[in-house]
Amino acid sequence: MSTDESRFEADPDELLPDLPGLPTGWTVDVPDPGDRFTLARLTHLLRAHERHGRGWAGSGVDDVLVEVSEAGLRTRQNVVVRDRTGEVQAWGSVHDRAGGRMLFVHIVSRELPEGLARTCSDVLVEWAVGQARTVGAARGLEVQQIDTGAFADDDRQHRWLEAGGFTKVRTWWQMKRPVTPDEAGLVPSTEFWESEKARFRTVRRGADGLPDVDDLREVHEVLESAFLDHFNSWEETFDEFESRLREDPGHRWDHWWLAEVTESGEPVPVGALIGTASESATGPDGSYVSYIGVLEEARGRGVAKGLLNTIIADAASRGRDRVTLEVDADSSTGADGLYVALGWKISYVTESWHRDVPVTDET
Template sequence: MIPEQNRFESDPDEALEADPRLPAGWTVDTPDPADRFDVARLTHLLRDHERHGRGWAGSGVDDVLVEVSEHGLKMRENVVVRDPDGDIHAWGSVHDRSVGRMLFVHVVQRDLPGDVADRCSEVLFDWAAAQARSVGAARGLETQQIDTGAFQGDDRQARWLSGAGFERVRTWWQMSRSVTLDEVELVPDPRHWSADGVVFRLVRRTDASLPDEGDLREVHEVLEGAFVDHFNSSEETFEEFVHRLREDPGHRWDHWWLAELTDEDEPQPVGALVGTVSESAHGPDGSYVSYLGVLEAARGRGVAKGLLRTIIADAARRGRDRVGLEVDADSPTGAAGLYTSMGWTTKYVTESWHLDVPVG
């Protein structure tokens, strides 16, 4: 399943147009995913950014390759700022996420001199605005949103974002829950079980062990319906949805679940959970809830709790020690209360910052 063509401007010189006014000998270009030094440098920058923002680094080479590899570039574009020796000191990445929504990664080396760091940041913002105009025009929009994030408490990032016209619009709790081996008994079988007229099951597999496309479309439709009125929801095609989730280094088909009501003759899909693997180099892996959605008509039937119990039991069966997730701190659905009641606690906090760019 391949999404539409890349809608970005691939030449940084065309995107930036004006002189970037960097120090003598510094240049702006694109990273080379085949160059191990470029990939290693981007990984170092990203991990240092995470360590400063939340106290530890979680990303690795695979996360960088999601952004810069040939496969990733179907929906992304990248720019880097290099010193005269060719070393990378700043990195920007944009992702054509869905209609009207462009994600933006903005990373600048932490220990650069202040004036140089400020100028690198300005270059990344100028480039991102140009990419927003490009992707917005290709989608036929009048305004294109840039959606980027920051760790709460990162004053340098907040200063840059505010200075570039971005508005802080949302706060997100990054939560985690410990898993014990005995919790494998939370549900009869995480692959397929039922309770109170609801069936919880993994997406089916074909004879070739690929996921059943009908089930994948049901997951997509449930999540689109469940989040239609949520903060910053935007339409995403089925092809874009599957392509994006498959890019995640932790993607596994046996971490996709559907919940179906059995009140009628035919089962009705009403809930979906997409999980991933959180790999660890220093201990057991964890599971992560990338998406959890329940259609409004089925809320109050224990669907969300049943799906959460399923991924916890699945994690225990696999010998994992935790399940993580993200929740909107301002969500009106009460999701945070459900997670807290089931043992999740907040490990760190992130923020969403938005800028609407006129396409014309």
């Protein structure tokens, strides 16, 4: 199979021939990313899902387009459940994230009665299981993991995932730190600065404005190595890594940093941080730490603290009012201690739910 071809099944009828349990006249199809009414409805469903789960909505149409646009269809597939009037009442999205790991977005209208909403959930899960077998077979796997998430306070989602064969495996703290304008001076320069033990810089840019590929590969290699011993770490190729991050609506090349130490007179990458812009429709924008990793042999040298201070200073210099990040609440590494010491506090809590699907099991 060409790397430019999707590993997913594009026709939902192949995976859901009987539309189990749906009322007469309800249908399942693939959403059209060019249909503005469908995009608006998916955005509404996503925002309602967020408001119910954590009290406020942060996503917009750009976040929906990451999942459904034609640009992402090499690694993603989507399905929607429509009522007899054609209104979308449920939406599922799968992402072939890395070998063995498939992400699953699972959203059902909050306006439906419990029984009908549960039926829609079951349809989405059955479709996702079929997609897991399809993508797992294309990758030559015996078992394909489905990785989905839920807000910690969303009891409805928890019930449905458990009924769908998923198990809660991890808890995550979503943390926020306020940023003040004076913190722009927290480091000498967000593009390049040095401490006693390391130096920090953005990835190099060529005359055409594009980043240096060697630097991008260094970031990828540092993060792959730094996360080897972390929960649910799956090897991701450089092409998968770069393509996925570029799809993020908040992607900015000048939000990628490397930390280096000098060995035998040469700079050696030991840490990396990838940030994104978090836009707000009602106030100042923020920055988000998508990834931060430090090689094991370089830990304890202030590398992580230096990278975090750099993105704080960068956010302040751009007039942003916060930096947010996610931390593994179940990890024994103690990383949360550094975040708390630098001013981060828990904003809300999410969970990871997994189901392992035998690829050859057709029952």
